[in-house]
Amino acid sequence: MKRSTKSGLRFAAVATAAALMVTTMSACSSSNNANKDFNIWWYDKDTAMAATWNDALTEFKANHPDIKVNFQQKTFDQINKTGSTLLDSDKAPDLAEWNKGNGTAGNASKAGLLTDLTDYAKQYGWDTKIPASGQLVGRYTDGLMGKGTLYAIPTYGEYVGWFYNKDVFAKYNLSVPTTVDELESVLAALKAKGVTPIALGGGDYQIVHMEYALAVSKANQQWVKDFQFFEHPVDFNGPEWTYAVDTITRWQKAGYFGPNVSGVKADEAVASFEKGKYPMMLGGTWLDQDIDAKAKFNWDKFANPGSGIAEGSAGNVWVIPSRSKQKDLAAEFIELTLSKKYQNELGTKGGLPLLADASAIKGALAVKTNKVFSQIVAADGLGMYPDWPVAGYYDILLKAGVQLLSDGDKAAYIKTTGDFYNQNKPQQ
């Protein structure tokens, strides 16, 4: 090539490289005013937790007038998808609400991105105050949840249960089912009267929850431990998983769900329950506030009958990132949210506190939802959630669930969900 072109190109390359070096060096030397800032994130929104934590944060700010408290509202998806990269950067907050589970908090703990909270737990008594079954969502060994080092602290619980329209039940003389047979006869009775019983967001997360809730209602605690903590191999053709798949397809054929259920989003299903279109819905406690506000009829909740094991767990957790610059303040805030004052407030607002005084929880909503929670806890029946064991399982379960409702192919559902679980679980 021409001499001047060659030297020109060489010159451009050198200039580019030089500019690159300058920009990287300046990026490395960015500083921030670390000692005066407290950065806190959570993604609960419009829930009892968010409201209670806001109050706690106000008191915290009053207690520390010299600290600039920066709160950032995040979303569940943000933490699920990009949380790990954020923790590994200098944008990591000082305290954050995190998703419990192997794929999120587990992976982060394995990579050393979370602070070991053992010392703080001793200092504040968390390891004795919080019930053991609640603590296990905060304990991770080699990134696997269930036992080991305490990396995260839960402050509340959650579960999936049946919401029902009391007025409709009263109209047809139906009582709250306590066994699987009673549940089946309630559904059949409603259908016989021309009422489609169940509101289901089959194109959304609700199908994932329904499948697992049905599976654990047939399971025992050992199966749950096998599924969640890999204590023994799980047989996806066993009674638990097949019961769930059979029941869903049977209910769909019997017309217990609305039309085109695989195309219905969760918002649509919840709205249709609230409008009184369907008298029953299997939903999580994060819907309590919304239903209480919008349903114009008498409503209540009951636990999914069966083995006594329900889909549910201790809630999402506080973590102190390793890169946190305010670890003591973070621990102090965690303790504040665990104090009787704020745990009771959480209960009264309709949340499910782990450490409240039962007698202090007032209010119709709080009583409705807490009575089911205490029933489940008393039976040691927290079955956790299906997407916990393996990273990415939620998306697989969702798409397979939509497919199941779309074409009724039970074998394909079992194969897809079973294969993914087995291929992606930690190879022991």
Added chain:
Amino acid sequence: MSVTSLPRGSKKTEPKPYKRPSQAMFYWYLVPGLLAFVLVIGTSFVWNIYLSFTKWNGFGSPEFIGIKNYTRLFADPTFWKSFLHAIEFIAAMALIPTALGLLLAALIFDYIAPRFGNGISTFMRVSLFIPQIVPLTVSGILWVWLLSPNLGVINDFFRSIGLDSLALNWLGDSRYALLAVSVMLVWIQIGYTVVIFVSGMSRIDPSLNEAAQLDGATWMQRFRIITVNQLKPEIAVVLLTTTVAALKVFGPVYVMTQGGPGDATVVPSFFSYFQFFTTQNVGYGAAIATVLTLLLTVLAIVIMRLQNRNEETR
């Protein structure tokens, strides 16, 4: 006054009255572009190729495993299915918008502009182009609601005109999801093709059309023989860009179906994203992305060669 010799290589420019600047000066202007390319595209591209030979979950350090990701890729049925869907999307994002775009552009240029004035024709072009400007997430959510089987406007419309059998479970049924997403893709792409073709048509010598009309050619004949032939360069560019876009498509699938139901709408870029962020098999995701890039590069070269050959024969 003396006239210096013409700069070498130029045939038509006027003689400059000053000394030709040294070629080396121009290379300064390359630096910002080169910098951006190296920083954003170059380094990530090389890093991605490296990652495709490793096993990594996003934390800690990658573990070198040779070509295992690639052997896994070629045996993975979901990967091949995703390519099949990408090819099917070529119909939705390249072939149909190009064909429809040509017809619509000719309609606007030949009928509407002369008869109804430039205002209407501009309005039509702008409205057709709006889907290209609206953020993809907004369009995606909009279409999810439009396609909702029980509440959506599309099914409401079918029911109101008595076509209940067409009020289908669009995004919730694996038989129709791909079709539903394709319709949305046509809606997005048509503005782009129409705008390019209309501007291309303004360069066609009007005497060609007048001569043909005088000879008694119908509109269809004129469209086929004159318009389409004259627009060959535009058609080549549009086909290339829309085909590449079809093979790369990610946004609409992500917002509307997440690849579902099952894997009825999985495409390669979504599959790669899924491996990166959801299952955290970063090495595998990188391998998918590398294969996709290779295929697209080959395709682009082929199409550009065809276009060059076509231009040479004119």
